[in-house]
Amino acid sequence: MQRESKAGGRSSKSGLWNTMLQYKYHYMMVLPVIVWYILFCYLPMYGITLSFKTFDFSKGILGSPWVGFQHFREISHDPEFWSAFKNTVIISLSKLVIHFPLPIILAMVINEFSRTKARKFFQTLFTFPHFISWVVLAGILTNIFSNDGIYIQLMTMLGFDASSPLVSVNGFRPMIYLSHVWKEIGWDSIIYMAALTGINPELYEAAEMDGASRLQRLRYIAWPGIKSTVAILFILTIGNLLSLGSSFEQIFNLYSSPVYSVADTIDTYVYRTTFTVGADFGYMTAVGLIKSAISLVLLVLANMTVKKMGEQGLY
Amino acid sequence: MEQTLTRKKKISTYDVVVYIILGIMAIITFYPFYNVLIISFARFDVISKSNLYWLPKSFDFSAYKLIFGDGKFWNAFTVSVLVTVLGVAFSMIISVAGAYALSKKGMPGRNLLLTMILITMFFNGGLIPFYLIVKNLGLVNNILVMIVPAGINTLYLIIMKNYFNTIPEGLEESAKLDGANDFMILLRIIIPISAPFMATFALFYAVERWNEWWHALIFISDSAKAPLQIYLREVLITSNSSLNSMAMTLAEQKATTKVYTPSLQMATIIVSCIPIMLVYPFLQKHFAKGILVGSIKE
Numbered sequence: 001m002q003r004e005s006k007a008g009g010r011s012s013k014s015g016l017w018n019t020m021l022q023y024k025y026h027y028m029m030v031l032p033v034i035v036w037y038i039l040f041c042y043l044p045m046y047g048i049t050l051s052f053k054t055f056d057f058s059k060g061i062l063g064s065p066w067v068g069f070q071h072f073r074e075i076s077h078d079p080e081f082w083s084a085f086k087n088t089v090i091i092s093l094s095k096l097v098i099h100f101p102l103p104i105i106l107a108m109v110i111n112e113f114s115r116t117k118a119r120k121f122f123q124t125l126f127t128f129p130h131f132i133s134w135v136v137l138a139g140i141l142t143n144i145f146s147n148d149g150i151y152i153q154l155m156t157m158l159g160f161d162a163s164s165p166l167v168s169v170n171g172f173r174p175m176i177y178l179s180h181v182w183k184e185i186g187w188d189s190i191i192y193m194a195a196l197t198g199i200n201p202e203l204y205e206a207a208e209m210d211g212a213s214r215l216q217r218l219r220y221i222a223w224p225g226i227k228s229t230v231a232i233l234f235i236l237t238i239g240n241l242l243s244l245g246s247s248f249e250q251i252f253n254l255y256s257s258p259v260y261s262v263a264d265t266i267d268t269y270v271y272r273t274t275f276t277v278g279a280d281f282g283y284m285t286a287v288g289l290i291k292s293a294i295s296l297v298l299l300v301l302a303n304m305t306v307k308k309m310g311e312q313g314l315y
Numbered sequence: 316m317e318q319t320l321t322r323k324k325k326i327s328t329y330d331v332v333v334y335i336i337l338g339i340m341a342i343i344t345f346y347p348f349y350n351v352l353i354i355s356f357a358r359f360d361v362i363s364k365s366n367l368y369w370l371p372k373s374f375d376f377s378a379y380k381l382i383f384g385d386g387k388f389w390n391a392f393t394v395s396v397l398v399t400v401l402g403v404a405f406s407m408i409i410s411v412a413g414a415y416a417l418s419k420k421g422m423p424g425r426n427l428l429l430t431m432i433l434i435t436m437f438f439n440g441g442l443i444p445f446y447l448i449v450k451n452l453g454l455v456n457n458i459l460v461m462i463v464p465a466g467i468n469t470l471y472l473i474i475m476k477n478y479f480n481t482i483p484e485g486l487e488e489s490a491k492l493d494g495a496n497d498f499m500i501l502l503r504i505i506i507p508i509s510a511p512f513m514a515t516f517a518l519f520y521a522v523e524r525w526n527e528w529w530h531a532l533i534f535i536s537d538s539a540k541a542p543l544q545i546y547l548r549e550v551l552i553t554s555n556s557s558l559n560s561m562a563m564t565l566a567e568q569k570a571t572t573k574v575y576t577p578s579l580q581m582a583t584i585i586v587s588c589i590p591i592m593l594v595y596p597f598l599q600k601h602f603a604k605g606i607l608v609g610s611i612k613e
Contacts, residue, residue, distance in 0.1 A: 033413030047444020288441025
């Protein structure tokens with residue numbers, strides 16, 4: 001009944017108005033959400049115009065004078081920016097390549113367990129670190145990898161000449177990748193586990209009857225069952241790769257001046273220079289805009305790849 | 316889950332290998348937390364010999380005493396409790412109502428709204444414009460900055476919307492015939508039947524607010540309004556807090572018998588994580604279901 005009235009409503013203006021009236025309470029419910037997104041997402045997006053202005057505190061975003069592409073020309077000669085740019089791209093892509101497949105493998109392995117108790121146990125344990133903040137985890141890692149921490153003691157005992165990876169130019173990035181895997185592997189695998197439990201058990205039984213090996217069952221039943229989930233999550237991960245907060249919290253809490261050259265990302269660079277050095281807001285907005293642009297390009301590429309592979313993309 | 320019960324009965328080498336790998340992973344996941352716990356109880360003369368031990372050799376509560384006696388700790392703790400309680404209320408009210416409305420397929424403009432919301436997951440103005448707008452709203456050094464701008468998690472909102480889509484329409488239609496309006500339907504029917512789901516997301520938001528750090532880092536400079544995570548950062552990383560000067564370095568401790576700094580740091584971690592550990596069993600019970608119901612639909 002509702003459906004018919006909707007179809008009819010589309011044909012005339014007063015009809016649309018009537019449909020909207022039917023939903024008046026729903027519009028009231030969604031209003032706070034709309035206001036929130038305008039204030040905290042869309043106004044900042046408009047604020048990107050600062051990239052082409054020199055920020056004047058007394059005049060605000062709107063009134064500050066335009067300077068065209070001047071900031072971008074300056075950025076192209078800023079060695080600290082290029083170092084941060086390089087690190088951002090390297091750290092994000094390495095995180096993607098190293099981390100992305102692991103939760104899928106973990107989910108497939110845990111899914112093989114017949115005993116739900118073992119399954120529950122591993123799932124519970126591996127998910128726990130997700131709920132602990134990076135501030136706390138950085139404290140724990142600093143303790144483990146400090147000079148009198150367990151890592152160096154263990155390495156010395158085994159006869160290696162170890163130094164703390166937190167202050168070593170070669171050790172810092174692997175540290176970032178591994179601690180990220182350690183924190184998020186369990187949490188990220190949950191979604192795949194659920195997709196796996198959604199697979200019809202008869203498929204497994206039939207395959208077993210036909211004499212399919214374990215790997216064959218993984219290859220021909222489990223994998224096709226989660227492929228579309230993997231595709232969507234791949235796009236989401238790419239979209240989030242460069243978003244503010246994801247790497248910022250981790251790196252900002254773990255890094256120190258000896259490793260800036262390999263650890264400073266665009267976000268930490270923007271934060272450091274703006275709030276400690278007091279750089280021009282317009283200039284730093286332009287830096288942020290470049291990052292958003294890279295992130296958008298990656299997203300479009302990921303979506304294209306996924307579609308080429310025959311999966312449904314994000315758009 | 317049942318399907319696995321009927322499969323395979325024998326234990327093969329494959330199982331053994333998998334169990335060993337998972338076992339090692341379990342130790343790697345668990346040990347750091349265990350290490351934190353035993354160091355928090357260690358006396359400095361024990362810990363100064365070696366950090367490498369598997370069983371606690373002493374139970375010394377002086378680190379905890381020091382923390383509980385610190386006024387700054389209690390202040391930060393109170394701020395975090397306040398932010399968590401108000402933050403969850405704020406986030407849940409606006410995201411539940413919004414998600415419910417957005418689940419109505421016939422609502423004109425719905426697709427546009429959903430698209431606009433999705434875009435924000437992939438594109439944002441960056442730190443500086445966000446900072447300036449929040450500043451213009453008068454939220455600098457205001458604890459609301461940890462509640463309102465941090466208020467909506469877009470992913471949670473979308474998952475909630477997908478979940479509401481799975482509730483059969485017929486349920487609402489009969490209530491409508493009885494004269495209930497949409498607010499009443501949401502309050503009296505939808506929310507009660509999805510209580511466990513709501514609880515899961517309330518806990519997710521609670522963990523987020525409890526771990527709130529980023530907005531505080533940028534917008535809160537008044538230490539009286541700093542939440543627990545900022546306090547922790549001071550104790551753990553920048554190590555110039557009043558607490559750290561109350562504790563001592565190893566060298567100093569050879570002469571006197573005060574609290575060893577790492578014990579103090581680890582004890583602070585334990586105390587600040589207790590609320591999460593308390594809610595974790597509840598979180599754990601529902602989160603898989605909560606996250607999955609329709610998380611990837613549409």
